Amino acid sequence: MTKSSYVKMWDSIRQKMDAPGLTAHIFRHNYCTNLCYQIPVISIKKIAELLGDHEKMVIEVYNHILLEKEDAEKAVEQAFDF
Secondary structure, three states, X not given: OOHHHHHHHHXXXXXXXXXXXXXXXXXXXXXXXXXXXXXXXXXHHHHHHHHOOOHHHHHHHHHHHHHHHXXXXXXXXXXXXX
């Protein structure tokens, strides 16, 4: 895709959505954020693969979401619940 085609595509998307500040980076961030909220249904490895990036990036950038979803007490209880 040429740069001018890319610019035209995003201009068209922004206009249709009435979202003048929307960028590909914001779209990517929202996509990854929504995927992170789906953990453990989807793995960090798969999220990184879908983004074409590394697991390390997902963990470093989106760690606040991972921590928000963490329930260590419940995990420990379930580990010892025979």
